[in-house]
Amino acid sequence: MTIWLLTLALAAGPVQAQNEAENSNSAQPDRMREVGRSAGKIASQPVRDVGVARTDIPPVLQEAAEAPYSLKGIKSCRDISNAFHALTDVIGPDFKAGEVKKENRAGKLAEAGGKTIVNSLIPFRGLVREVTGAAPAQRRLERAITAGYARRGFLRGIHQTRKCKTPLF
Template identity: 45%
Template sequence: MRVLLIPMLALPLLATAPAAAQEKSGVERAATAPLRDTRIKDDKIPEILQLAASAPYSLKGITNCASISAEVRKLDTALGTDVDVPAKKKGEGSAIAAAAAGEAVKSIIPGLGLVRVVTGADKQQRRVEAAVYAGAVRRGYLKGIGLSRHCPLPAAPTRQAQLDTPEIVAPEAD
């Protein structure tokens, strides 16, 4: 009975997620959190990120600019666009809604931390986070190799990213 109760509590939140969205929105991720927390639905780690996690600095199979580009494109598919690509501005509304949905889910299920430990969801989340981190490291490494070999995009960072000056940006006032 309790196993059925948790997904049922998430159903009202699932209805708020946009069905036509290509990528999972923050609201949808928050709404499906109980399913991940109870391991009814696990995040699947893409193969390219599993490979990156096992050997982020490997050059096996990386022989030219075309092979670097192919690998970077696969990583972009799994991770989303890299930081050197100008971002599309998103409305703050979706971020606020995602945060609210996440907090609502946490308040609905008492003892969620314990549930995550017992089901192994916390361990799976750490695996996913480690794979994403390794994928980002690998993409940066490959772009550095591509830059040293004078490869074109996407095998190297954009020209603007190379010219940018590091600076500490003050947080925006709310």
């Protein structure tokens, strides 16, 4: 019964996402890209768990992790804007106050079902991830992403303090 429900959720997710995308033409490319990214991450999880696929940290996040509050190489407002946008390209859009993002419930159910099925393929997954080095690599990536958020916030503050006119959005 549980497998049947998960299969139904997996099948309903893309259909629901497509229906919602058709109803909102402007959001269609973003939603379809997000569904594709999510499906790719879920499908490749076992390969990452056993250490076959490496978790690479983008250079901009490596730099942020090393010195999130450094102004090295930042001389002008354009430098600040370029550094801000480089981080945004890697970690996604910045937080916007008052923005409410509509969630695709069927898509989230499909994602959860897919993760459950894929993650059940590897017995003792947590132990396997530690032994193969996948878990420490994931923790390093998460630390670098957190540093990226901190650096982007720092750059926004410097941008405002210097009264820069270059756009950050």
